[in-house]
Amino acid sequence: MSCSLHIRLLTLALLGMGLSASAQTPAGEPGGVGLAILTHKALVVPLEGAQVINNAIILVRDGRIEAVGSQAKMVAPNGYEIMDVGSNWVCPGFIDLHSHIAGSFGLNDTVYQTNPGLRITPAVIPGNPRLKLAVAGGVSTVLFIPGSGSNMGGQGVLLKVGAEKYEDMEIRNPGSLKIAQGDNPKRWGYGMGRIMMAWNLRQDLLRGKAYAAKWQAYERDGGVEPQRDIRLDVFRDLATRKTQISTHTQYYRLVLTTIIMLAREFGFATYIDHGSFDSYLTTPLAIEEGVAAILGPRQVMWPRPPTYDTDGQVHGSAWGFQKLGHKRIGFNTDAPVVPEEELSLQAAMGVRYGMDDSHADGIRGLTCIPAVTSGLENKIGSIVQGLDADFLIITGDPVDPRTSVEAVYQKGRRIYDTHTNRRRW
Amino acid sequence: MQKLQKQILGFGALWSLFLFSFPVQTMAAVVLDDDDKAEESEEEKETWVYLEGGDVYTGTGAFLRGAGILCHDEKIEAIGYDIVVPEEAEVLNIKGYSVYPGLIALSSRGLFGGSGSLEYSVDPFSDNMLLAVASGITVAVQGDEVGRLNRGRIDGIVVGKQSFSTMSYSLSNPGGRKSLRIKFDGAEAYLRELRTWENEVKSNKDLKEPKKSGVDSNTLKVLQGTARAMFRADSQQDLLAIAQLAQRYGFRPVIQGCREGWIVAAELGRAGATAIVQARERRNKSENLVRPGGASIENAAILHRHGVQVAVVPASTGISMGGIVGRDIMHMPVEAAFAVRGGLPEDVAIASMTQVPARLLGLEHRLGTIEVGKDADLIITDGDLLHYKTFVQWSVVGGRMVYDKEAELYLAHIRPRPVEEIAPEEPVVPGERDEEIIETPEEEADPPEETPEDPPAEEPPPADGGGDPPPPAPEDPPVDPPKEGSGKGDGSSAIHR
Amino acid sequence: MLSLTLSLTPRTRSYCEWVGRLMMLTMLLMAAAPTMAAHPGDLLAIRARHLMTGSGETLEHAVLLLEDGKIVIVGEDLPIERGIPVLELDEDQWVVPGLVNCYTRYGMRASGYSDLRPNMKAVDELSLSRWSSISGMVRFGVTTAGIYPAGRGIPGQATVVCTSPGGSTSELLSELVMRETAYLKAIVGNTSTGKRYLRDGFNEADKWLEKEAKNREKYDKDKEKIEKEKDKDKKKEKLAELGEYKPLPPSAKGQAFLDLRANKISLLASINKSADYLHFLDALGEEEVDWDLRLPLSSECDIYHVKDKIAESGARIIVEPMITLQRATLRQRNLPAELQRAGAKLVLVPRRDSAMDDWFRDVGVMVGAGLDRDVALRAMTLEPADLLGVADQVGSLEAGKEANLIVLSGDPFEANTKIVAVMARGRIAYGEDEL
Structure with a gap:
């Protein structure tokens, strides 16, 4: 038994194709031939339906998943390059919806108490060492967001991690509007309390909503073009639900304001980001308002009386959300608080501290749940037909820290391979 | 056999060699040596703890399935299959659970509940000590002292001194x-x-x-x-x-x-x-x-x-x-x-x-492996020690049961031990169970086995055939029946290398 | 004759009656005797509807006869000889023994040292000027107090006083001090130094003993030498020179520990948690001394781990009447009741010296939460008296003991019960106008 990954490239098919345009382009990438991956186990993790296909075949073409199925029922079409990954598994690339490491750390421009106009994009540094490490940890997509120094830190951007150029990285901009509700933004100015922060936030949300409504009316009915306010522009995307509000929030009482204020009062697409500790107590409300729970990095609540009510047990946030019936539980790192490449460990710890993973909930929380949460379920997060071919070749259970990521594909392109690269993580 | 094979895989194929050929240390009979102990027995009663039927990872190369470990006072008295257990022994049936040597923390802070020298400041009832034994640590270095997490007692805490x-x-x-x-x-x-x-x-x-x-x-x-x-x-x-x-x-x-x-x-x-x-x-x-x-x-x-x-x-x-x-x-x-x-x-x-x-620490004659004569510092887990879901279920330190997960508040609610039978569930590969619990009615009618009505996916046309995309995959990708042999063998612990 | 009554403390009603009749005879005789009649003012009878003796009994229609500041007889429905002044209490008033606060610094300096000073004695701190504040305790019903020296580590030895403010000022102190030294206080909790000091103390004692033995040996040798001297005069001269054996002056620090070993005083170890208890036992090692425990209750307190061991040891444990929250769960925990149920001898002290007026009410809460009434009162009276080594004089309403008692406006453990009057050594020390 060889200890390394066997990627047997059966390039026989290539011979018959002639050295036309596709000769230079590796299989699976846009412009290249199709790629057929044979794997012992594919964790396809669609939103609904069976999560695992044993002895699977995955067809990749033009950077997208073309088809997925069992080897017993499907064979690779002629001309496809066949890659047999042996006993390795295949799963979608991980998605981290709370990350600060895709660029420089000047993320906390706390100009005002709320800064909806700030964009994070100028801070992005493609291919930086931390991102390279992240790739080796299986992370293929991150939501790069401003810090939580101010109440509304600005607009985040959804990025593909592996690309070398910014144009190739960007999936959606704005990726989200970052709102922070923890203790960090209290430091703004002379220091303020939660009541003041919420009051100020609501003012801006109201203003933003009115601004978006004005534009909507103009686009629908014509008339005088409203004056553009780059401070509030992001609310146009929010109003049309093209983007979401990612809320840096943690304790129960903070998450409560997130849901009540952002989702219930203003009706924005919102999700709990950085959900921590006892945030799970909001589950009934979160389910009612359709708010997903992305948890980390502090997702375990130790008994800490007398500050918080306790029954003496260690409660995992994921355990709590799941127990109370929440179906959309994901994980984040808040990198560099927890290193980006340890995203899968976040899921492992969620499962360790009580989450039931018999329905692949751990791996779903790294892939399809963050995808659907950020509105990218038609692009990434699962291995199903039509989605980007963002996947990993791994040595076993993706959540297990012992499992090593052997290769990472993004849009069908191999961006990391322990065969050709030095093993980074 | 299935289980056995899996376990062998789990620890590397090398074990299979040892499994049957390694001399198993067995006590044919336990002779009670009462002479020395008689005087002490008034104060300190002899303690016998017998762990029955666990899968013992000795650390010496031997892996003993369903074996017994008899602890006498602080030491391991016998390991094996035909152990004569004294009547007064506290017997714990751990069938289906794994036994490992206790972990040793080379440097630690606050595990002993105090910060001064162990003799003077140890708090054997502290939460930290509880959490330490709950995480499998039985011996830890604090400062330059090597201490045993002898929960509930202040004697026998100091095992030695670091000599670096x-x-x-x-x-x-x-x-x-x-x-x-x-x-x-x-x-x-x-x-x-x-x-x-x-x-x-x-x-x-x-x-x-x-x-x-x-x-x-x-x-x-x-x-x-x-x-x-x-x-x-x-x-x-x-x-x-x-x-x-x-x-x-x-x-x-x-x-x-x-x-x-x-x-x-x-x-x-x-x-x-x-x-x-x-x-x-x-x-x-x-x-x-x-x-x-x-x-x-x-x-x-x-x-x-x-x-x-x-x-x-x-x-x-x-x-x-x-x-x-x-x-x-x-x-x-x-x-x-x-x-x-x-x-x-x-x-x-x-x-x-x-x-x-x-x-x-210069204590290999007492610690680190499960062998007869060594200190009875053992941890009993509900599976592979290195798996992220595994919790220590019981800890034995110095021959005494010092931790039972179910008896402490902290972790008892997480995957509690089955009440009926003592064996833990078969470890399930995440997602694996999905194949068995498919809830949509169509799929129930059409079980995920290969059926003749479900034709194999059409072969996509050759790539050079032009821009025609291949036919889409079936909406619900057909799923293989869980194959006991291949699917489970690698389990959650498997790494193929 | 009085000694007879001492041994015949009423146990049951019928028994009481029998004794009562016997005693009436005695009293008649006494009344007739001219010596007794010379001091008619020293006799006083108290008739109370309810009386708790402190030793575990509650009497109805009780009669107390006091003489010379001592209790002569206690019983139910005893007839009282004409001529003896009778104090008739109201129907709803209760009589209980004067309280014994065995662990207090009321009226004393607050600061002290924090090292090994076993030779310090609280009694040395007492002065007439302090007395006015110490006697202030009496209005809270405290008639006997064990005053400990301030400080951490091993701060010294406690003294036992009667808090009565009366008496002639010149003799006050010597009259009021009941025991110069009662217990040696050692703080073993929270720091490792307490354990060390305890060991150091016993080592000091050992060192002194060793020195003393050597000294003695030397003396004996010298003497032996002289004995061998043949010249009788010289021998005599030399013997005279040598003199009688003089033991070494006691070591300041070691003496207290020698006293401990000789059971002249007891040891009171202040601990905070279960671990401290184990460390304390470890520090004691093989030493055989009388010891009791002091445990300040808090939410961190985890004494339940060793409650059975404490019960087994027979030591008394001083705690506050307090319901605590268990830290891990915030669940309420009645540690005093738990200790008592395990069989430990409970001593209850006020939550703070400044909260002494809440003492009855706090204990009342504990009784409401399931602590036995008699145990509760005993924990405020006889048990602490026993701890202080003065149980033969105070702590319960029994014949032969000092007439220390409290008249309460109602049931002692009811929330709105007030102290009506306090009697110390037969003298009304507080609330004279109320009676």
Whole structure:
């Protein structure tokens, strides 16, 4: 038994194709031939339906998943390059919806108490060492967001991690509007309390909503073009639900304001980001308002009386959300608080501290749940037909820290391979 | 057989060799040695604990399935299958659970509930001690004392003292290097004289013993082998220098940190070094460096391959209740699991938390493995120690049951032990169960077995056939029936390499 | 004759009656005797509807006869000889023994040292000027107090006083001090130094003993030498010179520990948690001394781990009447009741010296939460008296003991019950106008 990954490239098919345009382009990438991956186990993790296909075949073409199925029922079409990954598994690339490491750390421009106009994009540094490490940890997509120094830190951007150029990285901009509700933004100015922060936030949300409504009316009915306010522009995307509000929030009482204020009062697409500790107590409300729970990095609540009510047990946030019936539980790192490449460990710890993973909930929380949460379920997060071919070749259970990521594909392109690269993580 | 095979796979195929050929230490009969104990028995009653039917990972190469372990007072009295158990023994049926040697924390903060010397400040009822035994630690170093987590008692806490001679030999301090060499030279010269004198004094009794004054006691201890030299070093240059120094003077260094050890692993191996590493150490190499540098996830594995003994330690030596889990001393197996990710064999990863630290502390005759005569420091888990879902269910420290997961509030609610039968559930590969529980009615009507009505997916047309996309895959991808042999064998613990 | 009554403390009603009749005879005789009649003012009878003796009994229609500041007889429905002044209490008033606060610094300096000073004695701190504040305790019903020296580590030895403010000022102190030294206080909790000091103390004692033995040996040798002297005069001279054996002056620090070993005083170890208890036992090692425990209750307190061991040891444990919250779960925990149920001898002290007026009410809460009434009162009276080594004089309403008692406006453990009057050594020390 060889200890390394066997990627047997059966390039026989290539011979018959002639050295036309596709000769230079590796299989699976846009412009290249199709790629057929044979794997012992594919964790396809669609939103609904069976999560695992044993002895699977995955067809990749033009950077997208073309088809997925069992080897017993499907064979690779002629001309496809066949890659047999042996006993390795295949799963979608991980998605981290709370990350600060895709660029420089000047993320906390706390100009005002709320800064909806700030964009994070100028801070992005493609291919930086931390991102390279992240790739080796299986992370293929991150939501790069401003810090939580101010109440509304600005607009985040959804990025593909592996690309070398910014144009190739960007999936959606704005990726989200970052709102922070923890203790960090209290430091703004002379220091303020939660009541003041919420009051100020609501003012801006109201203003933003009115601004978006004005534009909507103009686009629908014509008339005088409203004056553009780059401070509030992001609310146009929010109003049309093209983007979401990612809320840096943690304790129960903070998450409560997130849901009540952002989702219930203003009706924005919102999700709990950085959900921590006892945030799970909001589950009934979160389910009612359709708010997903992305948890980390502090997702375990130790008994800490007398500050918080306790029954003496260690409660995992994921355990709590799941127990109370929440179906959309994901994980984040808040990198560099927890290193980006340890995203899968976040899921492992969620499962360790009580989450039931018999329905692949751990791996779903790294892939399809963050995808659907950020509105990218038609692009990434699962291995199903039509989605980007963002996947990993791994040595076993993706959540297990012992499992090593052997290769990472993004849009069908191999961006990391322990065969050709030095093993980074 | 299925189970057995899986287990063998779990620990590497090597075990299968040992499994049946290794001499199993069995006590045919236990003879009670009452003579010495009679006087004590009034105060201290003899304790017998019998762990019945567990899968015993001894750490010595033997893996005993469904074996018994009899603990008598502080020691392991017998391991095997035909053990005569005294009537008064407390018997615990652990069928289906695994037994490992207790973990040894090479440095710790606050596990003993106090910060002063163990004898005076240990709080054996503290939450920290509870959490430490709950995470599998049975012996920990605090300060320079080696203590046993003897929960509920204050006697028998101190097991020994660390005997390291801490030294520094770094490129950044040439003066320090020189002075250390001079000290070694002095100690070496003294030892040479001493040996000569020892030889000659037999014939000439007037010869004076060479004077010890002026000889550095630290280095002397190292050269005499009574203490091990401990260095804190990370860069490859420093590591190389230490390895050469060690070879020059003939001692085996202990190196803490050892971040770039993987680059100079061969040299460290030649020096007989022991490395205390964090598996998740991170440091990118300097941008202007051409040769390899920085931290590597493979560090532990590479060091091990070159004969360096590796002890894996977590990033934080205390118990962290801040909410971030997986990095503190409560998660030593997680740290070791990352070493496995880097290629360290699983048995070596377990040894890195048990045997290697025991050896480093000079306590390998008492700790680190499950053997007859060694201290009864055992942990009983609900599965593979290195798996992220595994919890310690019971801890035995010094022959006493000091922890039962179900009896303490902290973790009892997480995957509680089945009430009916004692065996834990078969570990389930995440997602695996999905294939069995398919809830949509269509799928129930059309079971995911291969049925003739469900034609195999059409072959997509050849790629060179033009821009025609291949036919879409069936909406619900057909799913293989779970194959017992292939699907489960790799389990959650399997790594194929 | 009085000694007879001492041994015949009423146990049951019928028994009481029998004794009562017998005693009436005695009293008649006494009344007739001219010596007794010379001090008619010293006799006083108290008739109370309810009386708790402190030793575990509650009497109805009780009669107390006091003489010379001592209790002569206690019983139910005893007839009282004409001529003896009778104090008739109201129907709803209760009589209980004067309280014994065995662990207090009321009225004393607050600061002290924090090392090994076993030779310090609280009694040395007492002065007439302090007395006015110490006697202030009496209005809270405290008639006997064990005053400990301030400080941490091993701060010294406690003294036992009667808090009565009366008496002639010149003799006050010597009259009021009941025991100069009662217990040696050692703080073993929270720091490792307490354990060390305890060991150091016993080592000091050992060192002194060793020195003393050597000294003695030397003396004996010298004497032996002289004995061998043949010249009788010289021998005599030398013997005279040598003199009688003089033991070494006692070691300041070691003496207290020698006293401990000789059971002249007891040891009171202040602990905070279970671990401290184990450390304390470890520090004691093989030493055989009388010891009791002091445990300040808090939410961190985890004494339940060793409650059975404490019960087994027979030591008394001083705690506050307090319901605590268990830290891990915030669940309420009645540690005093738990200790008592395990069989430990409970001593209840006020939560703070400044909260002494809440003492009855706090204990009342504990009784409401399930602590036995008699145990509760005993924990405020007889048990602490026993701890202080003065149980033969105070702590319960029994014949022969000092007439220390409290008249309460109602049931002692009812929340709105007030102290009506306090009697110390037969003298009304507080609330004279109320009676």
